[in-house]
Structure formats: structure tokens, C-alpha cells
Amino acid sequence: MRCLVQRAAFGFGQCKVWQRHIKCPIIFSLCLGLIFLSGFFHMKNKNYVILKSHEELLIPSMSCRAKTNVMFLKTHKTASSTILNIMFRFVERYNLTVALPADQLMHLGYPKIFLASFVEEFQAIGQNYNIMCNHLRFNPSEVKKVMAANTFYFSILRNPISLLESSYIYYKDYAPAFRISKDVNEYLASPMKYYHQADYEQNSYARNLMWFDFGYDNNAEDNEKYIQAVLKEIEQNFHLILIADYFDESMILLKHALCWDLDDVIYFKLNSRSQDTVQTLTPESKERIKVWCSLDWKLYLHFNQTFWRIIEETIGLEVLEKEVNHLRTRQKELMETCLSEQEAVGKEHMKSKGLLPFQSGAANILGYNLKQDLDNRTLRTCQKMVMPELQYTSYLYAVQHPHKKRKQLGLPLLWTTFQEKTQLPTSN
Numbered sequence: 001m002r003c004l005v006q007r008a009a010f011g012f013g014q015c016k017v018w019q020r021h022i023k024c025p026i027i028f029s030l031c032l033g034l035i036f037l038s039g040f041f042h043m044k045n046k047n048y049v050i051l052k053s054h055e056e057l058l059i060p061s062m063s064c065r066a067k068t069n070v071m072f073l074k075t076h077k078t079a080s081s082t083i084l085n086i087m088f089r090f091v092e093r094y095n096l097t098v099a100l101p102a103d104q105l106m107h108l109g110y111p112k113i114f115l116a117s118f119v120e121e122f123q124a125i126g127q128n129y130n131i132m133c134n135h136l137r138f139n140p141s142e143v144k145k146v147m148a149a150n151t152f153y154f155s156i157l158r159n160p161i162s163l164l165e166s167s168y169i170y171y172k173d174y175a176p177a178f179r180i181s182k183d184v185n186e187y188l189a190s191p192m193k194y195y196h197q198a199d200y201e202q203n204s205y206a207r208n209l210m211w212f213d214f215g216y217d218n219n220a221e222d223n224e225k226y227i228q229a230v231l232k233e234i235e236q237n238f239h240l241i242l243i244a245d246y247f248d249e250s251m252i253l254l255k256h257a258l259c260w261d262l263d264d265v266i267y268f269k270l271n272s273r274s275q276d277t278v279q280t281l282t283p284e285s286k287e288r289i290k291v292w293c294s295l296d297w298k299l300y301l302h303f304n305q306t307f308w309r310i311i312e313e314t315i316g317l318e319v320l321e322k323e324v325n326h327l328r329t330r331q332k333e334l335m336e337t338c339l340s341e342q343e344a345v346g347k348e349h350m351k352s353k354g355l356l357p358f359q360s361g362a363a364n365i366l367g368y369n370l371k372q373d374l375d376n377r378t379l380r381t382c383q384k385m386v387m388p389e390l391q392y393t394s395y396l397y398a399v400q401h402p403h404k405k406r407k408q409l410g411l412p413l414l415w416t417t418f419q420e421k422t423q424l425p426t427s428n
């Protein structure tokens with residue numbers, strides 16, 4: 001069933017590949033049924049699409065329409081800020097409504113389990129938001145109160161080994177378990193010496209962080225039956241799970257699943273660290289992470305496998321490789337257009353403080369310097385590409401909720417509120 005749901009998300013452009021499989025006619029008929037059912041259930045939503053005929057379904061270019069109702073579960077330290085930036089640029093391109101954190105909040109209540117009331121103007125807007133992508137701890141029944149019934153759900157996972165190291169540095173001053181250990185290897189040598197369940201909310205960063213973000217107990221016992229039940233539930237709640245370690249491949253898969261353009265998924269890597277703030281894990285530490293974070297480890301192994309299987313069963317490896325190359329070429333072009341250095345720079349080298357990413361723990365989070373002589377339109381496009389999470393959240397909040405007090409970041413604004421209003425609904 002999981003495979004069917006995930007395949008149904010891909011539209012019929014990919015059925016050429018499936019047709020090689022014997023199962024195709026059965027899956028095809030079931031998917032047709034699903035499409036019609038979803039058409040019925042989505043009548044309420046302003047973005048619903050009623051497909052006109054069966055022929056239309058069979059012509060990929062016509063049947064494939066960009067999905068505009070999308071929920072991204074923003075997991076921590078998984079390249080999720082890069083995806084948030086992609087989502088926010090898409091919001092502006094189509095003038096969509098985002099479920100933003102209420103008042104001065106920057107997260108949707110995290111680490112509290114998500115409630116619809118954490119969303120700004122939920123009482124007035126109801127189940128009519130198009131996009132939701134700020135950090136939250138997943139709670140399907142409450143998320144469904146906010147998002148339309150035909151919403152596409154996706155998330156991203158990262159190898160728990162590199163994730164734990166990244167989390168350690170970033171939350172060094174915040175998570176009690178990290179604060180009192182000397183370095184990440186010392187922490188992993190005897191985590192129970194530093195990790196106390198009583199501090200469970202702040203310590204979620206120190207063990208099975210992805211499991212926690214998906215709404216589950218990150219201290220639960222590693223029990224096969226329980227793990228299988230959780231994996232099944234995640235498969236039922238999400239159409240697609242991406243893998244940060246194959247980010248470009250993930251973007252191509254996402255583009256196909258959402259029927260978006262290549263330019264919609266072009267990105268500059270955000271929220272990365274300077275190399276001198278990366279700690280080297282010993283081989284023993286790497287092995288220990290697999291045990292200490294065994295729930296995340298199994299989650300990752302499972303969805304890494306699923307990820308590659310979906311690719312094989314939909315677009316195939318050949319198309320994937322070709323499109324990844326296009327993505328990298330286009331990304332390079334944009335970097336040459338926008339950036340004065342062709343790479344991210346440390347906070348001390350950043351010229352525009354308005355574009356400085358949030359700094360945390362022992363990490364030096366990198367940002368970008370834009371070229372000086374860009375025309376206004378190109379400048380706007382480039383600024384959006386490099387805009388960190390907090391600035392973009394605050395900016396969209398000001399545009400979407402002009403009568404509310406803007407989220408205060410203590411950073412210089414890039415534009416006046418008047419310019420913000422006149423920007424929308426133009427793209428970028």
C-alpha cells in the first residue's frame with residue numbers, strides 16, 4: 001500500500017518506466033481511482049484540479065500540474081533550511097499562503113507537539129493554507145486541521161552519524177547533555193553520563209532527533225515490533241521521504257513528485273558550517289551512534305532503501321543522472337550570476353548583516369556575499385536564494401500579516417515594508 005501511495009504522488013508521466021513492470025496495469029487502475037477520489041475530497045480547496053478526461057491523464061505534459069498544497073516536515077540538521085528556502089521561493093512564485101508561526105515565534109511550537117493554534121491566523125484562515133514548512137514536532141491530526149485534504153506530505157532524513165556530529169556542535173550550549181561533555185567523542189564514549197531524560201525536551205537534540213521530530217518518543221526501547229509500526233505509520237502519513245546525503249537526487253525526485261520546474265528546486269546550500277567547526281568522529285564513535293541512536297539509524301536505513309527503490313520504479317537512474325547534471329549546471333550559472341565569491345563565507349566575512357544566518361553553539365554558520373553591481377530584479381532573485389530561515393520567515397510574515405507586529409530579529413531589514421507589499425505576487 002505504501003508503494004502505491006508514494007507512486008500515486010508521481011503522476012503518470014513516469015508510467016512509461018512502470019510499463020516495463022507487470023504490475024503496472026493494476027497499479028494504474030488503482031491510481032486512477034485514487035486521483036478521482038482525491039478530486040472528490042478536494043472540492044473545498046481553492047487549488048483543486050478536476051482532471052477532464054482519461055486521455056488527459058495519459059499525456060504527461062498536460063496531466064502534470066504543479067502541486068501547490070505541500071507540507072514539509074522540517075527535521076533538524078538535515079539540510080532542511082535549504083528546502084525551506086526552496087518552499088518559500090515557490091510560495092512567492094504562486095502567491096501562496098504559508099502556515100507561519102504565530103506572533104513572535106520562529107518555530108511552530110517546537111519542541112512541543114504541534115497544535116493548529118500555533119499557526120498565525122488559524123482561526124480566521126482555517127484549513128486553507130497551501131504550504132507549511134517551519135520546524136514543528138509532527139502531529140498528524142493537528143496538521144490536517146491546517147492543511148487541505150489533498151496536501152502532499154514530505155520530509156527529509158540524514159545519516160544519523162553526521163547528523164549527531166552536526167547537532168552536537170550546533171546545540172552545544174543548549175542541550176544539557178552536550179553542554180557538560182568536552183567534545184562529541186567524549187559524549188559518545190558514555191552518553192548516559194551526560195544524558196538525563198528529565199531534560200527530555202532540550203535533550204532531544206542529543207538522541208534520536210529525527211524520531212523525535214516525527215512525533216515519537218526518542219527514548220523508546222529499540223523493539224522491532226514498535227519500530228515496524230512507526231515506519232508503517234510514517235509511510236502512511238508521508239508521500240515521500242528524501243535523503244540529505246543525496247540532496248541533488250532528492251531535489252530531482254521532489255521536482256517529479258510535485259510536478260515543479262527545475263528552477264523551482266535550484267538552491268544554494270544554506271546553514272552549513274566552516275570546516276574548523278566540524279569535529280572528527282573516531283571509528284568507535286561512529287559505531288556508537290548506530291547504537292545510541294538506533295531508532296534513527298533504523299529509520300534512516302529503511303527510508304534510504306525506499307528512496308532508491310522509488311527512483312528505480314519511477315524516473316529510473318538514467319533520467320536521474322541526466323537531471324542531476326542539469327540541476328548542477330543551472331546552480332553553477334546562478335552562483336556565477338549572484339555571488340561575489342563562488343562559495344559560502346564565514347560570519348566575519350559577510351558584508352550584509354541582513355543576510356547573516358543565525359549563529360548557534362560552537363558552529364560558525366556560513367552565509368553568502370552577493371555581487372555589488374546586480375540590477376534590481378537580479379538582486380531580488382539572488383537575495384531570496386541566500387536568505388536564511390529566520391529572515392525569510394519574518395519577511396513572509398510581514399507580507400502575509402501586514403497588520404501584525406513584524407517578527408523581531410535584531411538585524412537590518414533588506415527592504416522597507418512598502419517594498420515588500422509591492423513585491424508580491426511577482427516571482428522572486
Ligand SMILES: Nc1ncnc2c1ncn2[C@@H]1O[C@H](COP(=O)(O)OS(=O)(=O)O)[C@@H](OP(=O)(O)O)[C@H]1O
Pocket residue numbers: 075076077078079080081082162166167244245247268269270271272273
Ligand atoms: N544541499 C545540501 N546538501 C547537503 N547538506 C546540506 C545541504 N544544505 C545544507 N546542508 C547541511 O545541513 C545541515 C543544516 O541542516 P538544517 O538546515 O536542517 O539545520 S537546522 O535544524 O535548520 O538548524 C548542515 O550540516 P553541517 O554543516 O554538518 O552542520 C548543512 O551543511
